[in-house]
Amino acid sequence: MPTPPLTLIARSSSHFSRITRIYAAELEVPHAFEPVFDIVSTWSAGYGDNPLLRVPSLRTPEGTWFGSLGVCRELARRSSRALQLVWPEDLTDPVSSNAQEVVTDAMNTGVVIITSRMQKVPDDNPALMKPFARLHGALDWLEANLDAALATQPSGDLSFLDVSAFCFLTHLGFRGLGTLDQHPRLRAFCDRFGERASAQATPYHFDQPPAA
Ligand SMILES: N[C@@H](CCC(=O)N[C@@H](CS)C(=O)NCC(=O)O)C(=O)O
DSSP states (O other), X not given: OOOOSOEEEEOTTOHHHHHHHHHHHHHTOOOEEEEOOOTTOOOGGGGTTOTTOOSOEEXXXXXXXXXXXXXXXXXXXXXXXXXXXXXXXXXXXHHHHHHHHHHHHHHHHHHHHHHHHHTTOOTTSGGGHHHHHHHHHHHHHHHHHHHHHHHHXXXXXXXXXXXXXXXXXXXXXXXXXXXXXXXXXXXXXXXXHTTSHHHHTOOOOOOOOOOO
């Protein structure tokens, strides 16, 4: 079988990567998957020449796209499906715009905590006090406001806010960053979105390098 001309350079354990995997599935864009096994590496070629040394990237014959939003936009341009897509710039009221801000920033905060843990920084280190407070504040805010944000955004087949919120919220338990035990509305949202085939096809797991 010929290799598809697109390659997603990503990690199956990464919430930003999962956004792009869900878009690729929804948009039915064939692609190869190139896992980044060593996320601590500073070798940019391993990240598709992304100088930020992060996943995801999308390698195409025309060039490489860095970051989840840019990758999703390129997947949309390459899709033959006529889906109505709702992007962050379509969120023109405060509650949905703020929801996107809170979700994206909380995802970045999760990355800060995970990369600190990789360097053996304990969770009670003062440097992580504010990131954990930020994460808890984000969850409480989303519990109170996400439903309104989702209802207020323009209607469409797929919304970046929905997808990123789902990837963020389901990643918390996977990486031991928190639970949704006290957040029933967020749990209900995850259950609803989790019924989509694209969500079920992209569960979090750690990619394993091939045996030597
Ligand atoms: N703005 C980027 C953020 C990507 C990001 O932070 N990815 C994480 C994995 S979820 C990563 O590469 N972490 C490794 C690091 O920060 O060194 C996006 O939207 O894709």
